[in-house]
Amino acid sequence: MARTTLLGTDLPLVAAPMAGGPTTLDLLSATTEAGALAFLAGGYQTPQALADQIRHAHQRTHTFGVNLFVPSTTPAPDPAALAAYAHRIAPDAAAHGVDLDAVLAALPAADDDGWAAKVDLLRRDPVPVVSFTFGPPPAADVAALRAAGSVVLVTVTTPQEAAAATELGADGLVVQGPRAGGHSGTWDPARTVGDGTTTDVVAAVVARTHLPVIAAGGVDDAPAVAALLRAGAQAVAVGTLLLRTDEAGTTRTHRDALADPRFPTTAMTRAFTGRPARALVNGFLTRHDAHAPDAYPQVHHLTRELRRRAAAAGDAARLHLWAGTGHRSAATGPAADVVRALAARL
Numbered sequence: 485m486a487r488t489t490l491l492g493t494d495l496p497l498v499a500a501p502m503a504g505g506p507t508t509l510d511l512l513s514a515t516t517e518a519g520a521l522a523f524l525a526g527g528y529q530t531p532q533a534l535a536d537q538i539r540h541a542h543q544r545t546h547t548f549g550v551n552l553f554v555p556s557t558t559p560a561p562d563p564a565a566l567a568a569y570a571h572r573i574a575p576d577a578a579a580h581g582v583d584l585d586a587v588l589a590a591l592p593a594a595d596d597d598g599w600a601a602k603v604d605l606l607r608r609d610p611v612p613v614v615s616f617t618f619g620p621p622p623a624a625d626v627a628a629l630r631a632a633g634s635v636v637l638v639t640v641t642t643p644q645e646a647a648a649a650t651e652l653g654a655d656g657l658v659v660q661g662p663r664a665g666g667h668s669g670t671w672d673p674a675r676t677v678g679d680g681t682t683t684d685v686v687a688a689v690v691a692r693t694h695l696p697v698i699a700a701g702g703v704d705d706a707p708a709v710a711a712l713l714r715a716g717a718q719a720v721a722v723g724t725l726l727l728r729t730d731e732a733g734t735t736r737t738h739r740d741a742l743a744d745p746r747f748p749t750t751a752m753t754r755a756f757t758g759r760p761a762r763a764l765v766n767g768f769l770t771r772h773d774a775h776a777p778d779a780y781p782q783v784h785h786l787t788r789e790l791r792r793r794a795a796a797a798g799d800a801a802r803l804h805l806w807a808g809t810g811h812r813s814a815a816t817g818p819a820a821d822v823v824r825a826l827a828a829r830l
């Protein structure tokens with residue numbers, strides 16, 4: 485099979501970065517060996533933990549990517565709006581013994597997810613591919629990482645973002661459709677991220693830029709992969725389909741919920757982190773979605789301990805159950821089987 489030019493892999497398939505636990509070195513190895521390009525999820529990790537993971541990844545494979553969160557440029561949220569949301573979700577926190585007044589008082593004044601240290605690390609110890617989500621990275625960082633030898637990809641969700649990422653000097657785009665699981669990579673977290681197909685977004689982006697495109701969002705089988713390639717994508721990324729595999733680090737509570745008939749649908753919500761993300765519709769989402777402020781990462785920090793305890797206690801009704809619309813097709817078993825099944829129509 486032809487090697488895809490942008491990624492240097494045998495298959496035009498990508499194991500998408502999934503921060504917060506699901507991405508592991510074992511998932512990277514399994515999907516890489518099956519012929520996909522796998523990403524490490526640099527978001528939420530300390531720079532030191534990411535450096536350690538990269539060192540191990542270099543020992544396991546010669547081609548992989550690292551994904552980083554671009555820090556928010558949204559002005560700090562209104563403290564009163566944040567306090568009102570804390571008050572609203574306080575009973576859910578109390579159910580797990582978390583005092584949200586104390587959490588609110590101790591919120592970090594600023595959090596850029598260790599941006600400078602992580603970019604510096606990737607400049608000093610280059611990896612084959614670097615991708616960004618949540619916004620445009622500074623052009624100087626894109627240039628520096630390219631000069632260090634990395635292929636640089638920028639996640640976009642609209643043709644306008646695609647045009648701007650092209651101007652920034654990116655080598656390629658990750659085009660994420662609104663059906664993707666987890667956080668939307670939208671550059672404008674205040675906007676309403678709709679419900680359309682990834683194929684439509686890819687077609688619109690391909691008409692606007694010459695850059696190669698990796699399509700992501702809502703993929704549930706091999707025909708969906710083939711359709712995105714026909715729409716002009718050079719490769720297709722999957723996240724949700726890997727969440728229940730043996731090698732993923734997904735919590736038991738999340739894994740089980742993905743196949744639980746009590747959670748048949750997904751929705752885009754700010755309820756868990758303050759940034760739009762697609763999750764299984766559960767009690768927490770239903771109660772609080774309409775009231776959640778546009779306030780990432782503040783809401784992420786506000787709910788983090790509550791969510792950690794909910795996961796540990798098997799309380800799926802209060803956990804952020806990130807999932808794309810293809811979640812019903814997420815199978816258990818080896819991740820390599822998922823990659824092979826997706827490649828069946830290529």
Ligand SMILES: Cc1cc2nc3c(=O)[nH]c(=O)nc-3n(C[C@H](O)[C@H](O)[C@H](O)COP(=O)(O)O)c2cc1C
Pocket residue numbers: 500501502503504506525526527551616617639660663664665666667669700701702703721722723724725806807808809810
């Ligand atoms: C649990 C989870 C965590 C995610 N974390 C990240 C991340 O750290 N960085 C990122 O760019 N995208 C992240 N995403 C989005 C994926 O990279 C990808 O765009 C998405 O999973 C594709 O849609 P699908 O889930 O329908 O396959 C995450 C998705 C999920 C489900």
